């Protein structure tokens with residue numbers, strides 16, 4: 597993993613080139629800086645070095661067997677809450693400095709948070725959006741904002757898991773759209789070699805095999821119903837969309853890539869594709885409720 601300082605320098609340079617994204621970049625930078633206490637610990641703020649040797653192997657097998665992302669199988673007890681609490685406070689302080697919400701709301705959150713941190717983490721690991729929605733009133737904060745705070749705490753460990761799991765025996769066997777590590781919906785695909793496409797998770801950086809013939813949203817397998825477009829002069833970036841469900845994702849072709857993209861800014865870097873796609877009335881994959889997800893929920897009921 598690149599050193600935090602060099603990542604921050606790259607981000608600062610990017611911000612100068614793309615001033616329209618100043619706000620987004622400031623938030624991203626602040627979150628990275630708040631993660632420093634966690635990043636300084638050897639296992640990203642977890643106790644996984646105390647787990648049995650086969651811990652991670654077992655998790656991967658169970659994840660494949662149940663079709664559930666690895667995060668949803670983790671217990672919050674793997675975390676060192678003393679360290680996480682430092683990041684939590686730094687995140688709130690950072691948001692306050694950036695004037696994102698009113699100060700007194702943060703104080704209310706701090707007063708209520710000393711014990712619930714494990715619960716917040718557990719719910720976020722399981723991608724339980726309803727839980728955070730139910731907290732909106734209590735804290736007078738948007739659920740997406742609450743989730744973002746908890747994300748800052750768990751992201752370093754998710755990145756660590758993504759770098760430790762097996763590629764051929766896990767990431768390439770997963771065969772689903774949602775991220776096998778953190779369960780989030782991807783919107784970027786990287787093309788490395790001819791015909792090898794991989795989803796790239798924007799949250800944990802996991803890269804996992806995708807079926808190029810199947811639409812990641814509606815699962816249509818008719819390749820003729822797929823469309824592509826790109827901007828002349830920027831052939832390293834493409835939009836791939838489905839003519840049946842109008843969903844799209846962005847493709848980064850590493851072979852044609854001549855420019856460096858700072859880690860975590862792939863989305864902003866390729867935002868010109870989103871503008872074009874939206875003009876064509878296409879919908880970004882991560883903004884859609886995946887049909888596969890709905891199917892899974894129906895099975896549960």
Ligand SMILES: [Zn+2]
Nearest residue numbers: 775778797800
């Ligand atoms: Zn992920």
Ligand SMILES: [Zn+2]
Nearest residue numbers: 811814838841
């Ligand atoms: Zn589709």
